[in-house]
Amino acid sequence: MTPVSDIIRRRFSCRSYENKPLDDNLLRTFRQAVEASARGLFGNTPRFVLLEMDELPRDAWKKLGTYGVIQNARLYIAGMIRPAPMATVDYGYCKEKLILKATELGLSTCWLGGTFAISAFGRAAGMRRDELMPTVSPVGYAAGRRSLTERLLRGFAGSDHRLPWPELFFRGNAATPLPVEAAGPYAEALENVRLGPSASNKQPWRIICDPKQGAFSFYLSRSAGYRHLRDVSLQEIDMGIALCHFDLTVRELGLAGIWRQEEPPAGIKSWEYVAGWRAEGK
Numbered sequence: 674m675t676p677v678s679d680i681i682r683r684r685f686s687c688r689s690y691e692n693k694p695l696d697d698n699l700l701r702t703f704r705q706a707v708e709a710s711a712r713g714l715f716g717n718t719p720r721f722v723l724l725e726m727d728e729l730p731r732d733a734w735k736k737l738g739t740y741g742v743i744q745n746a747r748l749y750i751a752g753m754i755r756p757a758p759m760a761t762v763d764y765g766y767c768k769e770k771l772i773l774k775a776t777e778l779g780l781s782t783c784w785l786g787g788t789f790a791i792s793a794f795g796r797a798a799g800m801r802r803d804e805l806m807p808t809v810s811p812v813g814y815a816a817g818r819r820s821l822t823e824r825l826l827r828g829f830a831g832s833d834h835r836l837p838w839p840e841l842f843f844r845g846n847a848a849t850p851l852p853v854e855a856a857g858p859y860a861e862a863l864e865n866v867r868l869g870p871s872a873s874n875k876q877p878w879r880i881i882c883d884p885k886q887g888a889f890s891f892y893l894s895r896s897a898g899y900r901h902l903r904d905v906s907l908q909e910i911d912m913g914i915a916l917c918h919f920d921l922t923v924r925e926l927g928l929a930g931i932w933r934q935e936e937p938p939a940g941i942k943s944w945e946y947v948a949g950w951r952a953e954g955k
């Protein structure tokens with residue numbers, strides 16, 4: 674078993690793929706993971722399908738239109754949810770598990786929330802009337818060399834950078850940065866949140882914690898003008914990804930705890946409370 678921290682470090686948004694099909698066994702293993710039923714931390718059950726582009730006629734394939742951003746991908750994960758409280762967060766949580774599974778299997782991926790033709794993907798995936806398709810993701814072998822579009826996109830989004838700890842993690846209140854040393858056994862889980870992918874690399878996750886008590890409150894610091902794209906908030910998906918990285922890491926480290934939505938402490942005007950994790954028995 675590869676440690677989750679290694680898998681998280683290995684993942685990156687891949688936009689240029691090798692033009693070759695997946696190994697049969699690998700495809701079977703990954704398909705099983707994608708098609709297994711998924712349940713998020715707050716009870717929502719997004720569903721995922723794996724779309725093979727070879728099975729679609731060439732013109733339908735073209736209509737999938739990822740606007741020249743994604744090159745040579747033959748396989749896509751498409752995900753669907755029914756709107757409900759915390760559904761978008763649960764979607765991010767469940768889909769990131771699949772992204773990390775692909776990474777563990779040696780495959781590359783890219784979250785796509787803005788640049789795909791939803792009607793063509795929706796039809797190919799059998800999307801129902803009461804469902805939304807917040808994102809799709811290509812899956813495949815990374816090409817040896819990144820395309821020019823890919824290099825430019827990474828530059829615009831500042832994809833190789835992440836905010837430092839003092840801007841993301843706080844102790845007791847929103848004004849006191851949490852020093853790494855004070856995070857104790859939770860430092861690795863927080864670092865894995867920091868390394869997560871987010872739409873346009875905005876990194877909207879903020880955490881106020883009390884590591885001694887094992888209490889962590891997750892907040893969303895929304896970027897202005899980035900509220901909703903096609904009925905879903907991409908930044909709520911980012912929060913689901915953060916919860917996923919935290920959850921998988923604490924589990925692997927044997928730190929037991931529970932997620933719940935509590936009454937958020939008053940007084941943090943610019944952030945939205947999302948959820949909290951508390952060590953068991955505290």
Ligand SMILES: Cc1cc2nc3c(=O)[nH]c(=O)nc-3n(C[C@H](O)[C@H](O)[C@H](O)COP(=O)(O)O)c2cc1C
Binds near residue numbers: 788874911
């Ligand atoms: C919810 C979500 C939506 C995204 N949508 C797109 C997209 O539409 N197009 C794209 O090229 N990258 C997209 N990305 C990828 C981000 O730009 C990328 O994760 C970020 O720049 C960090 O780079 P990294 O994933 O290589 O670490 C998306 C990421 C997330 C989490």
